[in-house]
Amino acid sequence: MADTTEATDLTDQAANPPSARPGPEVLVIAAHPQIEHSRINRRLMRAAAGSAATVEVRDLYALYPDYLIDTEAEQALLESARLVVWQHPIHWYSMPPLMKLWVDEVLAFGWAYGPGGNALxxxxxxxxxxxGGPEESYHPDSYNRYVFDAFLPPYEQTAALCGMRFLPPLLLHGAHRASETEVAAHVGVYTHRLASHPNWPELDELLYGLACAVPEDARPDDSEST
Ligand SMILES: Cc1cc2nc3c(=O)[nH]c(=O)nc-3n(C[C@H](O)[C@H](O)[C@H](O)COP(=O)(O)O)c2cc1C
Structure with missing residues (x-):
């Protein structure tokens, strides 16, 4: 039977608010709408939380069950982080809804992108x-029709617009049927990577994307819109 207590005991986030702690170097933004039914993401979240003192996990569905995201608290944590991780199951070829709301509200114009938006x-x-789909289902001849990389441009361009470097994703396909050995190895890779960032062998060769400067006049100012 699924252990429903695991979702909220990653850290005592309510009793120890972000402002009372030094900022994390690695910030894991994790979102799973039904963590009590999760086989993989629950384990990944727990392992991440215990991987290194420099890592903080934000379990969005536990923190914001009412979908009222504390944008300032999220932005304050992001400012200290060198690595931001988005950890979630793929839902409809994209991210779960609370994760999308986090992106909408936290990555604000003038803060994350646009004029003066240099925080990230x-x-x-x-x-x-x-x-859920196995790797071979992400193929033109199979039911997901596209290779999985075809679903990544919105993530990659979000990073680029914010001046961030988009690292090669860590994916576990066929999550329902992955063997215990595969899952354990996957969790091991994840925690090792979290603890060793930025000392990953391939990072030296990964360049930052082209600068995506949004012009000053991309949005009408308030006086023009009234
Ligand atoms: C609403 C919903 C949409 C989903 N959409 C996809 C999808 O687009 N592609 C896919 O391969 N799996 C999809 N799945 C399966 C999940 O990705 C899979 O259950 C999850 O990755 C397993 O991780 P977990 O054990 O942490 O829950 C979907 C599942 C749900 C509930």
Missing amino acids: RGKDLWLVATT
């Missing part, structure tokens, strides 16, 4: 995702 510049963004 130079940081790394790493997608850690699971799929």
Whole structure:
């Protein structure tokens, strides 16, 4: 039977608010709408939380069951982080709804992108995702029709617009049928990577994307819109 207590005991986030702690170097933004039914993401979240003192896990569905995201608290944590991780199951070829709301509200114009929006510049963004479909289903001849990389441009461009480097994603396909050995190895790779960032062998060769400067006049100012 699923253990429903695991979702909220990653850290005592309510009793120890972000402002009372030194900022994390690695910030894991994790979102799973039904964590009590999760086989993989629950384990990944727990392992991440215990991987290193420099890592903080934000379990969005536990923190914001009412979908009222504390944008300032999220932005304050992001400012200290060098690596931002988005960890979630793939839902409809994309991210779960609360994760999308987090992106909508936290990555604000003038803060994350656009004029004066430099808060995330130079940081790394790493997608850690699971799929129900096995790897071979992500193929033109199979039911998911596209290779999985075809679903990544919105993530990659979000990173680029914010001046972040999009790291090669860590994916576990066929999550329901992965063997215990595969799952344990996957969790091991995840925690090792979290604890060793930025000392990953391939990072030296990964360049930051082209600068995506949004022009000053991309949005009408308030006086024009009234
Ligand atoms: C609403 C919903 C949409 C889903 N969409 C996809 C999808 O687009 N592609 C896919 O491969 N799996 C999809 N799945 C399966 C999940 O990705 C899979 O259950 C999850 O990655 C397993 O991780 P977990 O054990 O942590 O729950 C979907 C599942 C749900 C509930």
